[in-house]
Amino acid sequence: MGDSDEIKAARRDLGRRLAQLRKAADHTQHSFARLVQYARSSVANTETGHQYPDRAFWARCDAILQTGGVLAEEYDRIAERARQQRRRSAVQSIGTGPWPVAVIHTRPDVGSDDDGSVLWEHEGSIDARRLTLKSCNDNDARLTYLEDEVGRAIADNERFTPAVLVARMRPLRIYVDQLMGGRQHPPQRVRLYSVAAYMSGLLGALALDLGAFRVAHAYAAEAFDLADAAHQPDLQAWARATQSLIAYYTGDYHDALAYAQDGLRRAGTGPHSIRLTINGKARALARLGDRYGVDKAVDYAFNSLSECPSSSQVSASLALGAYCQARTAANAATAYLALGCGTDVTTHLVTAIDAFDAAALRGPQALSRLDLATAYLRADNPEPEQASALALEALTLTADQRYESVNQRARQFLATARPFAQQPQLRQVAELLCDRIRIGVRTPPALPSPS
Incomplete structure (x- = not known):
C-alpha cells in the first residue's frame, strides 16, 4: 500500500472514530450536524471517509463530545504525514522531471549540496504553506460582532434580569469556545481570548446575582485565565475586579482584598484602578475592620475620578472604563456602613441615590x-x-x-x-x-x- 493509500485509510479510521464517539454520546447525525454547524450529509460523508473537513471541524467535535482533543490531535498527525508525503513527492519530481539534473543544480532556487542532495523545498510546498498561513476560521467582522455583543450585554446588566442576560450570553460563550478550537492569526487570537474573558466575567457576575456561588467563582477564574493568556493587563485588572466582587459577596473578604490588590498592580493608574480600590479594596478592608485603610482607599478613589472621568453619569457595574462618581460614592457608603460610621454613609448616599434614580x-x-x-x-x-x-x-x-x-x-x-x-x-x-x-x-x- 502506497503512502497515499495509508493517508486515505487513516482518514477513514478517523471518520469511523467520530461516528463511534457521536453514537456513544447519543447524538444522531442530524442533531450533531446542528451543533458543529455542518450539513448532515457532510457529517455522514466525513464518518465514511468521503469528506475530510479542516481542523476547526475536528476541534468543534472534540469540544462537543468532550474528548480532550483526541480527534484534532489525530487530524494533526494525519496532516503531518500528508505533508511529509508531499515533500518526498516534490523531491522525487525534481530528480526525475523533464530537466537534466545538471541544469537543475545550476538554478539558484533549487540548489544542491556537494553530495547532490536537494537543499531547498519545492516551491509548491512553500506556496501551500503560505496559503495555510493566510487562512483562518475567523475574520474581523465576526470578531467585531462578538465584541459589540459583549459591550451591549455589559451595558444591559442591571437593566435586564440576570436570567435574561444568561440566556443571551451562554450560547455566545459556547460559540466563542468553538472558534477558539480553530486557527487565528495572533492579533485575532488576542481579540478572541479577550471576548471570551469578558463573557466569562459577565457570566460569573450573573451567576452571583442568582446565588450560584460555585459557578460564579468558576466563571470568574476562567475570565482571569483567559485575560492572562491574552497578555492584556487592563483585561486582567477587569477580571480581578470581578473576582473580588464575587469573593466579597461570598464572605471571603481576605480573598476579595487579595484579588483587588493584585488587580491594582496590573491596572496601574488606568481606569480600572477606581473600581478595584472602592468596590474591592475599601469594602473588603471595612469588613476586616481597617478604618485607616478604608479612609485611604476612599480618598484615592475620589482623587482618581478627576484623572479618569467616567464617560457616562452612571457607569456600568462591570465598567469597561472608569467608575463614575455615583458608584464610587455608593461603595464608599457601603464600606463606612460596615465600620459603623453613619454620618459618612448618609453623606455619600445623597449623591448616589439621585443618580441611580435618574438612570432607573x-x-x-x-x-x-x-x-x-x-x-x-x-x-x-x-x-x-x-x-x-x-x-x-x-x-x-x-x-x-x-x-x-x-x-x-x-x-x-x-x-x-x-x-x-x-x-x-x-x-x-x-x-x-x-x-x-x-x-x-x-x-x-x-x-x-x-x-
Missing part, C-alpha cells in the same frame, strides 16, 4: 436605599419608620430582579432592625425577603423582641 437602575437603587435604611437605624436618634419605608421600597423595586446582593443587604438590615421588632413595616420587610429567597418554610425571618 433598580439594583443600585435598592442597594443604596438599604444602606441608607440601615444607617437610619444606627443613628444617635434612630428612625425605624423611615428606615422600614426605604427597605420596603428597595425590595419592591427589585421584585422581578432578585439579586443576591440585595437579598444579603436586606438580611443585614433586618439584623440591625431587631431592637425595633415592634414596627409593623419591619414585619412586611421580613415577609418580602422570605418570598424573594423562596425558602421552604413560609414563615418570615425571625425578628425577636428586644431584650
